[in-house]
Amino acid sequence: MSDDPQTGPSRRAFLRHSALAGAGLVAGASVARAADPDPLITEVQPWASAFGDPVDATPYGMPIEFESHVVRRNVEWLTESTASSINFTPIHALEGTITPQGCAFERHHSGAIELSKPDYRLMINGLVETPLVFTYEDLTRFPRHVLTAFCECAANGGMEWGGAQLEGCQFTQGMIHNMEYTGVMLRDLLAEAGVKPEGKWIYAEGADASSNGRSMPLEKALDDVMVAFFANGEALRKEHGYPVRLVVPGFEGNMWIKWLRRIGVYDQAVESREETSKYTDLMPDGRARKWTWIMDAKSVITSPSPQAPIRHGAGPLVITGLAWSGLGKVTAVDVSIDGGNTWVPARLSGEVKAKALTRFHFDLNWDGSEMFLMSRCTDETGYVQPTKDALRAIRGVNNVYHNNAIQTWWVKPDGEVENVEIA
Amino acid sequence: MSRSRDLLLASVAAACLAGPALADKLGLGRPALPEEVAAWDLAVLPDGTGLPEGSGDVLTGEEVFAEKCATCHGEFAEGLDAWPVLAGGAGTLTDARPVKTIGSYWPHLSTVFDYVHRSMPFGSAQTVTTDETYAIAAFLLYSNGLVEDDFELSKENFTTVTLPNADGFYPDDRAQSEYPLFTVQPCMESCRSAPPQVTKRAIELNVTPEDPDGRPAGSLPLVTAAAPAAPAEASSAPPAAGADQALVAAGEKVFKVCSACHRLGEGAKNSTGPVLNGVIGRTAGTGEGFKYSKPMAEKGAAGLVWDAATIDAYLADPKGYIPKNKMSFAGLKKPEDRAAVIAYLATFGG
Numbered sequence: 108m109s110d111d112p113q114t115g116p117s118r119r120a121f122l123r124h125s126a127l128a129g130a131g132l133v134a135g136a137s138v139a140r141a142a143d144p145d146p147l148i149t150e151v152q153p154w155a156s157a158f159g160d161p162v163d164a165t166p167y168g169m170p171i172e173f174e175s176h177v178v179r180r181n182v183e184w185l186t187e188s189t190a191s192s193i194n195f196t197p198i199h200a201l202e203g204t205i206t207p208q209g210c211a212f213e214r215h216h217s218g219a220i221e222l223s224k225p226d227y228r229l230m231i232n233g234l235v236e237t238p239l240v241f242t243y244e245d246l247t248r249f250p251r252h253v254l255t256a257f258c259e260c261a262a263n264g265g266m267e268w269g270g271a272q273l274e275g276c277q278f279t280q281g282m283i284h285n286m287e288y289t290g291v292m293l294r295d296l297l298a299e300a301g302v303k304p305e306g307k308w309i310y311a312e313g314a315d316a317s318s319n320g321r322s323m324p325l326e327k328a329l330d331d332v333m334v335a336f337f338a339n340g341e342a343l344r345k346e347h348g349y350p351v352r353l354v355v356p357g358f359e360g361n362m363w364i365k366w367l368r369r370i371g372v373y374d375q376a377v378e379s380r381e382e383t384s385k386y387t388d389l390m391p392d393g394r395a396r397k398w399t400w401i402m403d404a405k406s407v408i409t410s411p412s413p414q415a416p417i418r419h420g421a422g423p424l425v426i427t428g429l430a431w432s433g434l435g436k437v438t439a440v441d442v443s444i445d446g447g448n449t450w451v452p453a454r455l456s457g458e459v460k461a462k463a464l465t466r467f468h469f470d471l472n473w474d475g476s477e478m479f480l481m482s483r484c485t486d487e488t489g490y491v492q493p494t495k496d497a498l499r500a501i502r503g504v505n506n507v508y509h510n511n512a513i514q515t516w517w518v519k520p521d522g523e524v525e526n527v528e529i530a
Numbered sequence: 531m532s533r534s535r536d537l538l539l540a541s542v543a544a545a546c547l548a549g550p551a552l553a554d555k556l557g558l559g560r561p562a563l564p565e566e567v568a569a570w571d572l573a574v575l576p577d578g579t580g581l582p583e584g585s586g587d588v589l590t591g592e593e594v595f596a597e598k599c600a601t602c603h604g605e606f607a608e609g610l611d612a613w614p615v616l617a618g619g620a621g622t623l624t625d626a627r628p629v630k631t632i633g634s635y636w637p638h639l640s641t642v643f644d645y646v647h648r649s650m651p652f653g654s655a656q657t658v659t660t661d662e663t664y665a666i667a668a669f670l671l672y673s674n675g676l677v678e679d680d681f682e683l684s685k686e687n688f689t690t691v692t693l694p695n696a697d698g699f700y701p702d703d704r705a706q707s708e709y710p711l712f713t714v715q716p717c718m719e720s721c722r723s724a725p726p727q728v729t730k731r732a733i734e735l736n737v738t739p740e741d742p743d744g745r746p747a748g749s750l751p752l753v754t755a756a757a758p759a760a761p762a763e764a765s766s767a768p769p770a771a772g773a774d775q776a777l778v779a780a781g782e783k784v785f786k787v788c789s790a791c792h793r794l795g796e797g798a799k800n801s802t803g804p805v806l807n808g809v810i811g812r813t814a815g816t817g818e819g820f821k822y823s824k825p826m827a828e829k830g831a832a833g834l835v836w837d838a839a840t841i842d843a844y845l846a847d848p849k850g851y852i853p854k855n856k857m858s859f860a861g862l863k864k865p866e867d868r869a870a871v872i873a874y875l876a877t878f879g880g
Contacts, residue, residue, distance in 0.1 A: 176748050180739060187602075187612040187802075188790035191652065197748055217655065218787070230562050230570055238562035245558045270730035274738040274746040299555050310573060316655035318648045320573065369570050377573050378638050380645040384630065387699060393623035395635075397699040413732075414749045441716065446726030450718045479726045489713040501708060505628055517728060528730035 169209075176200070179210050182278060185266075190218040191317070193260065195281030198407075198429065199414040204285050204457065204464040205255075208344040211284035214260055214360060216317030219346040222366050227350050229296075229334070233310075233372035236301030243350055246334060249291035249299075254333060254356065255463040257431045259283040259402050261359035261386055264510035268499070271515075271526045275414035279514065279526060280407040283431075285464035286347075288354050290335030293328050293370070306372040310379070311353050314368035321362040322376035323355070323400065331356050331462075334367060356462040357433030358400040359508070361386050391503035404492050405511035406430035406440050406467070406484035417522030421475030426453075430465045432486035439485040440467040446479030446515065446529050447494075453482070461487075478518040479529055495528065574644040578689040581643070585684030586665025588672040594662045595669050597823075598651050601791070601802055601856045607631075607673040610802060617673035620694065633674025637699050639691050642667050651858040653790065774873060781874025784867045791859075794878050803857060807878045812836050814852075823856040841875070842868045 170177065179194040186192040196212040213219065224243040232238035260282035266272045273279050297309075302325065309328045312320030323332075333354040336343060343349040348365025355362045361381055376382065376398070388396040408428040411417050417424060430437045436459050441450035453469040467482070483492045495512035517525040574580040586594075596605060602613035609615035619629030628634075632642055647663040649655050658666065668683040671691065683691070732738065739747035785794070791803035798805045804817035815822040815830035822830075829852055834840060844851045845862045862868045 173751075176741075176751060178748070180747050182737075182739060184737065188652070189786065190790050200748070200750060217649070217652065230566065231559075232562055232567050232571055238567055239559040240562045240566065241559040248558055249556065271732040272735055272737060274732045275748065277748055278738060278746075299559060301555075312573075316649065316653070318572075318655070371571060371573060373575065373579075375575060375577065375579075377644070378576050378641055379573070380641050380649070383638060383641050383699070384636050384645075389623060389628060389630070391624065393628075394698050394700060395623075396702050396704075399702040399704065401702075401704070403704070414746045416749070418752060418754065441718070446722065448720065448722040448726075450716065450721070483716065485716065488709075490709060491712050491714065491716045493708075493712050497711070501711075505626075517731075526732035527728045529726040530729045 174200075177210060179212060180277060182273070191216045193262075193282060195277045196284050197277050197414075198281050198283070198409045199276050199412050201409070202427065202466070204429070204466050205339060206284035206286060206464075208286065208338055208341070208347055211286065211347065212260070212282050213346045214282070215315065215346070215365065216319050217315050220315045220366055221345060222314055222350065224350045229351065229367060230369045231296060231300040231372070232369070234303040234306035234374060235297075235372050236303065239300045241296070243336075246291055246296075246336065246351065249295050251289060252292055252333060253287060253289050254331070254354070255285065255287045255460050256354055256356040257283055257285040257402075257462065257464045258354075258360045258363050259405075259431070259433075261361055261399070261402070261508040264512070265507050267495070267512075268504045268506060268510055271528050274526055276407050276409050276412045276514070277414060280405075280429075282360070283429075283464075285431075286338040287340070288333055288335040289337035289340075290333045290351075290354065293332040293334055293353070294330075296334060296370070297328065297372070300372075302372055305374050308373045308376050310369075310371040310373055310377045311362070311364040311367060312369045312371070313348075313364045314366040319361070319364060319381055320377065320379045321364065321381055322373070322379070323358070323362060325372070327355070327358070327400075328370075357402060357435075359386065359402055362400065386508060388502065388508050389505045391505075399509055402431070402433035403509065403511045404430070404432035404434065404437065404484050404486040404490050406437075406482040406492055407514045408442070408480055408482050408516060411480065411518055411522070411524050412516055413524045413526055416524050417473070417518065420522070421473050424471045424473040426469040426471055426480065428453075428467050428469075428482050430455075430467055430482070430484035431463065432484070432488075432490070433462060434490065435461045435487040437465040437484050438487050440465075441483045441485075442467075442469040443481045443483070444471065444478040447481055447513075450483065475520055477520055478516075479527075480516040480518055480524075481513050483513050572644070572648050574640045574647070576638040576640045578640065578685075581640075581685045581688055582660045583685055584660040584664050585682055585686075586661045586663070586668055587682040588665075588668045588677065588679050590662075591665035591667070591669025591672070594658075594665050597854055597856065598654075598658060598662075598858060599666065601858050602652060607670060613802070616670055620674075623695075623698070631674065632670050633676060633694060635695050635698070636693055637696050639667060639671070639688065639693055642670060643688075653787075654858055654860040657860070777870050777873040778877055780866075781870035781872070784862065784871040785874055787862075788859075788871065791857075794875075806875060809836050809878075810838070810841070810872075810876050814840075823854065825852050826855045829855075838872050838876075841872050845871070 177197045177200040179196065181192060181194040193214040194212055196206055197210055227243040229241040263282035264279055267279055307325050308322050309325060310320055310322045312318050334351060335354045336351050338347060343352055351367045353364040353367050388399050390396060406428055408426055410427050426442060430440045440453045440455065442453045443450045453467040456466045456468050459465050485491045492511060492513055498512050515527055515529055517527040602610060603616050604610045607616035615629055616632050619631040619634035622629045622634060643663055646658055646666050650658060664683045668681055671677045672679055672681060741747050741749055791801060792806050793799060793801050794806050798807055800820045804820035813830045814834040814836060815827040845868045848857050848859055848861050
């Protein structure tokens with residue numbers, strides 16, 4: 108008897124479903140008692156008898172078909188062309204802290220290019236003793252380092268300034284990923300070229316047609332900026348800058364130049380398009396903040412959320428989410444189920460790393476009533492994630508970037524979840 | 531293990547660990563040649579650093595802009611569809627919907643030159659010459675009402691131009707203006723004076739991508755029962771008889787590049803470029819309701835009909851095949867990409 112979940116529920120599956128639903132109704136939050144023996148247990152299943160895939164079936168694997176909903180998604184109306192656009196990490200469906208490369212959000216300004224290692228060159232020029240050209244192989248010979256960092260687009264949550272707009276944390280907070288990088292420190296490459304005393308800024312630019320470039324102070328470049336070629340243990344994926352990208356911990360994602368081809372050393376900021384026309388934050392008085400590089404502390408509950416409703420009814424419920432800060436480590440995450448009247452500390456699960464995603468969990472015995480779910484994080488500087496109203500009071504609603512406000516999810520008694528704002 | 535071997539290992543380890551001191555160089559890489567630096571370091575800075583020799587005037591800029599930029603930005607830099615608006619917007623920065631243009635928002639003219647020269651046109655970057663870039667910048671100053679129509683911009687007078695919003699920016703001040711407000715002991719209990727009231731609901735805007743069942747796209751499937759029936763495959767137009775399915779599929783992928791400007795399929799309308807339903811067999815420059823460039827219309831009048839061979843030749847070198855036509859696209863270099871996209875186009879009749 109076939110019971111292929113991909114072709115629809117068979118009669119047996121239907122019965123099984125009814126039995127479980129019935130048991131759930133009767134038992135409520137207490138231990139469910141099965142009405143009939145579960146055929147998944149009492150009958151020998153095909154997978155328990157026949158072969159699975161042989162070792163030569165999948166030289167490099169993709170997630171199993173049942174996880175096909177866990178993909179990057181874009182919002183068509185956001186941009187005129189998908190070659191200069193953004194998609195979103197399915198954070199509602201992920202756990203832990205490391206984002207798989209294959210579903211980590213992409214932002215590029217002229218498409219993800221194909222650049223091979225033999226064709227790769229990195230130039231360092233400008234205010235240096237010796238302008239240099241490195242091949243990919245040259246880079247692999249510098250001392251290697253490993254670090255984990257979140258990369259968040261400055262515009263993450265940008266569509267939410269005016270009010271709740273998109274249904275799901277993939278769309279409202281999903282311009283973020285967190286990977287473990289291996290590469291060489293930019294400071295070591297700069298030392299090789301010898302920065303002249305008048306060099307105060309570096310400008311990093313990519314090899315793609317947008318030649319996206321950003322300036323940053325030399326102090327940051329000499330601190331923790333990495334020229335990376337591995338992510339999560341394997342080569343960078345094309346869309347993440349293969350073969351070489353810049354990793355700029357704590358700073359906005361636009362500065363993490365992909366397909367890195369040139370580091371220029373200057374005595375001033377280049378003031379490129381990406382740091383003047385874009386990625387500057389318009390304030391209510393009509394002036395704009397520039398050089399707003401740091402991503403402030405932020406958190407979001409990833410489940411339950413609009414794309415991850417509660418389907419099991421009242422009783423034990425795992426509330427899970429992510430927290431991060433561009434200024435260091437997350438020290439606390441508080442969760443509220445009543446719209447911010449009462450806050451209770453959540454558990455920080457696993458190792459907490461500076462400028463990297465932190466997973467938090469909050470275990471609740473849900474009584475099945477309406478909730479206004481919120482999370483609020485604090486970082487090691489003592490900064491507490493603000494409300495959207497607090498941010499709007501300073502920045503208005505045309506700021507576009509750096510929305511790190513507390514998110515509210517409205518959980519209904521039926522377990523459905525909405526993105527809302529509350530007063 | 532003998533004592534002497536221990537000593538040997540220890541001394542080797544010490545030597546290795548010492549390595550080169552921080553200031554020492556590893557001798558990796560090679561000096562960059564002046565020609566290489568000139569080719570890659572095109573950045574132009576606010577004080578004029580990096581500006582190449584050259585000049586261009588408003589009227590030349592108008593012509594170049596019409597040819598290379600207007601398909602997206604409009605003849606008057608007003609921005610078509612959702613492409614960026616480059617002119618106007620003065621005095622709107624405090625409005626509910628600010629219009630951020632070169633004239634209203636950008637602080638430096640150097641950014642205009644730098645960006646146009648290095649990164650534009652979209653899809654054909656680095657095809658604007660130095661003089662053309664000066665001319666485009668001059669035209670954009672004119673479009674914003676900042677210079678007269680006889681103005682010529684050059685390396686020499688470049689830094690004398692100040693954009694209106696030059697003083698509109700200040701360095702990040704969050705550390706002073708925000709951090710003190712947000713670095714306080716957070717409230718843990720009785721933080722609200724009244725129960726929460728919903729004031730905004732995303733669901734009412736209805737702008738989120740949806741799954742076939744109407745839920746927000748990517749909603750997690752049920753895990754407690756057998757998965758529901760897989761959603762029906764998205765229906766696509768049936769391929770024309772004899773069409774190579776794999777080639778058509780490959781063409782659909784290639785077309786993603788084209789879809790920045792061209793629409794295809796049922797209900798498709800003209801966009802930045804003409805709708806391409808039924809393009810095969812169509813006389814060039816005759817798609818209904820699309821405003822073609824003069825060279826394209828002339829080609830059609832001269833008898834150019836789009837078939838596999840002519841589209842192939844056009845896509846191989848758009849600007850070479852029809853000079854000064856307004857499709858701002860470098861072309862498809864790989865013959866197999868062109869064959870694939872032509873096979874794909876053939877599946878969309880008029």
